Amino acid sequence: MVLTAIPRPTNRMLTVLALVLVAFLLPVAPVSAHETVTATNPEDGQNLSTAPEAIEISFSDTPLSMGSKIQITDSSGTNWAKGDVEIDGDAAVQPIKAGAPAGEYTVTWRVVSSDSHPIDGD
Numbered sequence: 001m002v003l004t005a006i007p008r009p010t011n012r013m014l015t016v017l018a019l020v021l022v023a024f025l026l027p028v029a030p031v032s033a034h035e036t037v038t039a040t041n042p043e044d045g046q047n048l049s050t051a052p053e054a055i056e057i058s059f060s061d062t063p064l065s066m067g068s069k070i071q072i073t074d075s076s077g078t079n080w081a082k083g084d085v086e087i088d089g090d091a092a093v094q095p096i097k098a099g100a101p102a103g104e105y106t107v108t109w110r111v112v113s114s115d116s117h118p119i120d121g122d
Contacts, residue, residue, distance in 0.1 A: 034113045034115065034117055034119050035059035035060045035061045035063055035090075035111075035113045035114065035119060036059065036060045037057060037058070037059060037060075037121065038058045038059060038060050038090075039057075039058040040055070040056065040057050040058070040107075041055070041056040041058075042055070051096060051100040051102075052096060053095060053096060054093050054094055054095045054096055055070060055072055055093070055094045055096065055107055056088075056091050056092070056093045056094075057070070057091060057092045057093075057107075057109055057111075058090055058091045059090050059091070059092070059111070059113075060090070061090060061113070061114045062087065062089060062090050062114055063087060063090075063092055063111040063112060063113055063114065063119075064087070064111070064112040064113070064114065064116065065085070065086075065087040066112055067110070067111070067112045067118060068084075068085040068087065068092055068109075068110065068111040068112065069085060069109070069110045069111075070085050070092060070094035070107060070108070070109045070110075071106075071107070071108045071109075072094065072096055072100075072105050072106075072107050073105060073106050073108070074100070074101065074103050074104070074105055075103055075104060080096050080097045080100045080105070081094050081095070081096065081097070082094075082095040082096055082097040082098075083095055085111070092109065092111050094107075094109075106122060107122060108120075108121075108122040109121055109122065
């Protein structure tokens with residue numbers, strides 16, 4: 001009869017194996033680095049007696065100016081945004097053309113967050 005010894009794992013090997021398994025099985029927390037809207041001026045749904053000179057959208061961090069776009073459209077689909085979006089600190093500011101008529105407007109925006117990912121909303 002021939003006996004063959006099967007090597008037994010050492011405590012060190014078992015510890016390393018356990019750590020590797022734990023590392024793969026631990027849930028990974030999602031990364032959420034994109035900015036979020038913290039305020040708007042005027043506020044959503046606010047009624048104004050006159051049209052503002054600009055729309056301002058504030059974010060949780062400073063967005064990048066490249067690729068930023070804000071549209072201010074009336075019920076007929078006319079865009080009343082004037083010029084380019086200006087980044088002022090943590091806010092994206094869009095001037096409004098003079099002569100905007102009374103009525104309801106939809107503001108649609110797209111900016112590039114500080115981590116270079118586009119974010120948008122209305």
